[in-house]
Amino acid sequence: MTTRAVLDRVSEWVAAHREESITQWADWIRQPSVSSDGTGFPAATEHGADLVRRSGLTPEVIETGGRPLILGHSPDGPPGTPHVLIYGHYDVQPPGPLADWHTPPFEPDIRDGRMYGRGTGDNKGQHLAQLLGLRALHEVSGSLPCRVTVLLDGEEEIGSPFFGSFTEAHRELLAADVVIVTDGPKHASGRATIMGGARGVMKLELLIEGARRDVHSGNYTVPNPAWALNGLLASMATPDGTPLIEGFEEDVVGPTSSERSMMAAVPLDLPGLEKELGVRLPADYLERLMFHPTLTIRGLSSGFVGALANTIIPHRATVALDIRMVKNQRWDKVYRRVIDHIRAQGFTVLESPEDPLPDDLRGRAVRVVDRGGYDPAKTSLDLPISREIIAVIERAHRSEPAVLMPTAGGSVPIWAFTDILKLPTLLVPYANANNRQHSPNEHLRLDHLFQGARTTAQLLAELGQIASPS
Numbered sequence: 284m285t286t287r288a289v290l291d292r293v294s295e296w297v298a299a300h301r302e303e304s305i306t307q308w309a310d311w312i313r314q315p316s317v318s319s320d321g322t323g324f325p326a327a328t329e330h331g332a333d334l335v336r337r338s339g340l341t342p343e344v345i346e347t348g349g350r351p352l353i354l355g356h357s358p359d360g361p362p363g364t365p366h367v368l369i370y371g372h373y374d375v376q377p378p379g380p381l382a383d384w385h386t387p388p389f390e391p392d393i394r395d396g397r398m399y400g401r402g403t404g405d406n407k408g409q410h411l412a413q414l415l416g417l418r419a420l421h422e423v424s425g426s427l428p429c430r431v432t433v434l435l436d437g438e439e440e441i442g443s444p445f446f447g448s449f450t451e452a453h454r455e456l457l458a459a460d461v462v463i464v465t466d467g468p469k470h471a472s473g474r475a476t477i478m479g480g481a482r483g484v485m486k487l488e489l490l491i492e493g494a495r496r497d498v499h500s501g502n503y504t505v506p507n508p509a510w511a512l513n514g515l516l517a518s519m520a521t522p523d524g525t526p527l528i529e530g531f532e533e534d535v536v537g538p539t540s541s542e543r544s545m546m547a548a549v550p551l552d553l554p555g556l557e558k559e560l561g562v563r564l565p566a567d568y569l570e571r572l573m574f575h576p577t578l579t580i581r582g583l584s585s586g587f588v589g590a591l592a593n594t595i596i597p598h599r600a601t602v603a604l605d606i607r608m609v610k611n612q613r614w615d616k617v618y619r620r621v622i623d624h625i626r627a628q629g630f631t632v633l634e635s636p637e638d639p640l641p642d643d644l645r646g647r648a649v650r651v652v653d654r655g656g657y658d659p660a661k662t663s664l665d666l667p668i669s670r671e672i673i674a675v676i677e678r679a680h681r682s683e684p685a686v687l688m689p690t691a692g693g694s695v696p697i698w699a700f701t702d703i704l705k706l707p708t709l710l711v712p713y714a715n716a717n718n719r720q721h722s723p724n725e726h727l728r729l730d731h732l733f734q735g736a737r738t739t740a741q742l743l744a745e746l747g748q749i750a751s752p753s
């Protein structure tokens with residue numbers, strides 16, 4: 284059967300299995316898999332392994348020390364064809380404020396041509412599209428056109444703390460020719476989107492503790508850790524969020540001329556985005572997103588507000604930060620820059636949750652409660668394999684030019700592929716741009732799910748016609 288005939292039959296299969304696929308998707312969303320607190324595990328791992336099995340692959344659950352990884356193997360493909368490694372993740376973010384959801388987060392709901400629920404777009408719908416494409420190829424032609432390995436991460440939403448060591452220990456198993464990551468959003472135009480990399484990420488939680496307990500604000504005069512934390516944060520960034528930490532961008536490399544051309548070709552309706560979000564955005568929005576690190580306060584806690592408001596001096600103040608890093612930065616080095624900055628503000632830093640807090644340091648010490656992260660990574664979109672994949676993806680989208688982005692603004696642990704395994708790695712997202720990942724009312728368009736399944740099948744079918752570079 285010719286490649287064109289196979290793809291025509293794949294399209295027929297996708298249409299014929301539409302309702303079955305939606306039911307399968309809804310069942311997957313209905314199964315919680317919150318890696319941060321373990322909600323839904325280990326049932327989620329079993330469910331994910333079954334989905335891999337139904338796609339025609341042989342599943343293997345790999346224990347890592349945290350939430351397990353799910354690996355899907357296919358038999359060796361036709362001789363001389365490339366080995367394609369497909370990465371996704373089956374864990375999800377916590378639901379967030381339930382009152383902000385129009386329907387319960389783990390009770391999937393279809394409306395307006397979209398499936399709503401936690402994990403629909405990030406990442407269960409996207410890797411399900413990959414698995415549906417694999418199943419379609421198996422069932423219409425009896426085999427895959429090339430060797431395929433599917434890898435589903437169980438801890439991506441908490442920084443994949445064991446992923447690097449797993450990759451180091453399984454080099455031979457993961458010795459592919461190219462890695463395809465289906466995560467993140469497509470461009471707002473709906474056009475196929477291909478990204479050459481992802482920013483790294485570091486999480487950091489800091490605590491300042493004053494008195495041993497909260498005290499009445501009229502009856503006591505004691506150090507207020509909330510004010511101390513407020514002053515520290517003000518020293519770390521300007522009011523618009525521009526980092527002030529010394530050496531924060533010292534290793535950053537700006538865009539190449541080719542990357543500047545790619546950015547210039549990205550359709551960006553900045554006024555429309557400002558209207559949607561209700562805030563002003565910088566004129567160099569894309570360059571900041573792809574080529575500069577960020578320092579974000581993602582959570583603050585001290586004392587009480589609202590119905591719980593109380594006239595107390597809180598004895599603790601906590602901040603959760605995240606830092607997005609760009610190619611050439613290393614998260615451990617950026618962490619040291621942050622710690623050096625805190626010390627320069629006159630604070631003692633306790634780098635362990637277990638370190639004792641002497642009384643003479645109360646209100647003057649910053650405790651690192653939690654930290655972790657991984658490095659950024661990037662593959663050039665000008666490489667021959669990148670150009671081949673771009674061409675196939677465009678053909679799968681009626682030959683409409685793809686939106687090419689040197690790197691994603693978000694983070695995925697692809698450094699393990701690019702830096703440890705030395706593999707070209709591209710992000711090919713299937714989710715609509717406004718899918719609200721990590722937020723209430725997360726969703727994915729149904730047509731994007733099915734287009735994703737067809738795109739996966741076409742990518743593998745056409746790559747199967749290319750001789751493996753290995």
